[in-house]
Amino acid sequence: MLFEKGYSREEIIGLFRFIDWLMSLPEELAADFKAELKREEEAGRMRYVTSIERIAKQEGIEEGKIEIARENIIIVLEVRFGKVPLNICESVNLINDLSVLKKLHRNAILISSVEDFAELINEISL
Numbered sequence: 260m261l262f263e264k265g266y267s268r269e270e271i272i273g274l275f276r277f278i279d280w281l282m283s284l285p286e287e288l289a290a291d292f293k294a295e296l297k298r299e300e301e302a303g304r305m306r307y308v309t310s311i312e313r314i315a316k317q318e319g320i321e322e323g324k325i326e327i328a329r330e331n332i333i334i335v336l337e338v339r340f341g342k343v344p345l346n347i348c349e350s351v352n353l354i355n356d357l358s359v360l361k362k363l364h365r366n367a368i369l370i371s372s373v374e375d376f377a378e379l380i381n382e383i384s385l
Contacts, residue, residue: 321357328360335367336376343373350380359383 261271284292332351336343354360363379370376 325355325357325360328357328364329354332360332364332367335364336373339367340373344377347373347377347380350377354383 261274266274283289329351333343333348336347351360351363354363363383366379367376370379
């Protein structure tokens with residue numbers, strides 16, 4: 260309705276930020292709001308998202324997946340073997356290939372020792 264009243268996208272977003280600062284919605288209402296906002300965007304009432312913006316968003320999603328994959332590897336190792344040596348954590352955090360991280364995650368679940376996992380990472384780094 261704000262679009263129909265002549266408000267710009269920036270004004271509406273500013274209003275949403277102000278309202279969000281004042282109060283938080285219960286989860287059910289927040290989900291309803293998000294769904295309605297998506298419908299409005301799909302109906303073309305909000306500005307077009309450029310290809311650059313879409314690429315940036317996708318890159319952010321990929322970075323998030325990589326970070327979660329790294330965290331999952333460390334968590335599995337901690338659960339299985341206790342404290343994880345710092346050099347293993349550092350090595351895992353240097354890996355940016357999601358497919359490699361997925362393989363390491365599987366190996367972290369199956370491998371027999373943290374020392375064997377360290378050897379596996381060293382082989383990957385070579």
